[in-house]
Amino acid sequence: MSTGEFDDAMHMPHASQDFLTLAMLSVGIDPDSFHTLEFVRDGFMSRTCITCPHRRRCHSHLEAFDFESHYRDFCPNRDNFSKLLAKRYDA
Numbered sequence: 001m002s003t004g005e006f007d008d009a010m011h012m013p014h015a016s017q018d019f020l021t022l023a024m025l026s027v028g029i030d031p032d033s034f035h036t037l038e039f040v041r042d043g044f045m046s047r048t049c050i051t052c053p054h055r056r057r058c059h060s061h062l063e064a065f066d067f068e069s070h071y072r073d074f075c076p077n078r079d080n081f082s083k084l085l086a087k088r089y090d091a
């Protein structure tokens with residue numbers, strides 16, 4: 001492994017890092033509500049995050065606090081976020 005590859009690996013967001021909670025907060029979803037927890041479990045959203053090919057990009061936007069303006073372009077959970085956001089106004 002070259003020094004560059006090592007540096008890249010060190011800066012890769014760790015697979016277990018909880019991007020889902022941060023992403024939800026960023027788009028305006030309450031990650032702790034009963035409905036959200038149920039939906040996350042049934043929709044395999046955590047698994048989608050852990051295997052997501054866009055974690056680096058996601059991490060950068062979360063860090064820059066502009067995830068909510070960009071996630072629709074790349075996030076594999078975007079439709080799930082839309083469903084959760086739509087549900088928020090159903091209650």
Ligand code: SF4
Binds near residue numbers: 023058059074075077
């Ligand atoms: S871009 Fe990937 S890691 Fe980020 S919230 Fe969406 S699915 Fe999860």
